[in-house]
Amino acid sequence: MKLKKYVMACAMLVGAVFAGVVGFRVETKAEEIPYYKVYTAEEMNAIRSSAAAMQYNTNYEMAAKTDLEYNYKFTVSQKGYLTFYGDNPFLAESDNGMLQPFFNVIDENGNCLWRHYYDLGDELAQKHGYKIGLNPGTYYFSMTTGLYSLKNTNATMKYSFAFTADNYFETEANNTKETANVYNLGTTMSGEYSTRPWSFWGKGPCDDYFKMTLKKGKTYVFKANMYERSLTGQDFRVEDANGEKVFGCRDFKNGQYTYECPKTGTYYFRAGTDLVSATGTVQPYSFSVNEKKVKVSATSISKVTSKKKSATVKWKKKSGVTGYQVQYSTSKSKIAKGKKVTVKGASKKSVTIKKLKSKKTYYFRIRCYKKVNGKTYYSTWSKVKKSKKIK
Secondary structure, three states: OHHHHHHHHHHHHHHHHHHOOOOEEOOOOOOOOOOOOEOOHHHHHHHHHHOEEOOOOOOEEEEOOOOOEEEEEEEEOOOEEEEEEEOOHHHOOOOOEEEEEEEEEEEOOOEEEEEEEOOOOOOOOOOEEEEEEEOOEEEEEEEEEEEEEEOOOOOEEEEEEEEEEOOOEOOOOOOOOOOOEEOOOOOEEEEEEEOEEOHHHOOOOOOEEEEEEEOOOOEEEEEEEEOOOOOOOOEEEEEEOOOOEEEEHHHOEOOEEEEEOOOOEEEEEEEEOOEEEOOOOEEEEEEEEEEOOOOOOOOOEEEEEEEOOEEEEEEOOOOOOOEEEEEEEOOOOOHHHOEEEEEEOOOOOEEEEEOOOOOOOOEEEEEEEEEEOOEEEEOOOOOOEEOOOOO
């Protein structure tokens, strides 16, 4: 068994030479080993029986030997992310060797929610932090040492765990549209996705999907950030319910894209890449979607002229509006409950309000309004203008 794994390791390394440490875009056939597997009852019983209680902020060590397995059990009481830290001692000396462990997060039902292949022969000799977003529940972190070829067989990989509560971090697994996280407009979400692993580990669905509802005629502002971590080929896009690309990262200017929705329906924000990497690099990102608010210019009352049981209100006209709304009352403190008069047309600049009570003082204010796709938007109210007593 060990000889077979060693041969497979050599084959993988030859492939990695052609793929490059960073990777390149290729189309590969689906592998026999699924990236996100479902563990059998027998496998889960073995993991449960051997799992130690995970301790946060505690230093652990993985031995540089093949066929070793380390299992941990942990419970999440609130939404957030588990951070797995691992260092790489194997590049301390030139051509010291390599270790290729697998890391898996599994739920109580045996579903693998997150999986990462960590090539310690290629990764930089520095500490990494991989974040796995989780909902409340009980989970298992399973580690296997995989393959190795070392000069220094006494070397160990040091690692530790931490948990951070966060309502705005992706939750695994969200690698398909069917398992997409529901996104609430107006929030900023963050997360991490992996490049597609090379060779017999399987071409897994490593993208992250977020599901949202957009409405016809509304304008939305999409913002997205991909944080460079020695990786090329990042890609993010918005797709409709049929999987058709609506727009992508090339459409973004300064990390932003404004989109007028032509049809009410379900849309998906996808963060990911088609990159195949020998190391399965992890890439962080963040994004937000906000409905673009229609700005309406405000105006002010220039003059109020009292007449016989009426008053003429004049204002400064504004371009780009649909019309004006004048509100009035005999009480300044109760003007918000006063009557309203609507004046259509941006070019209008006065209105005469009739049927007022004589010998009464009135208070007036004005605002502009604008209609867009059947919806009315208003500016702020002007300062209140007091009239002389009505004749």
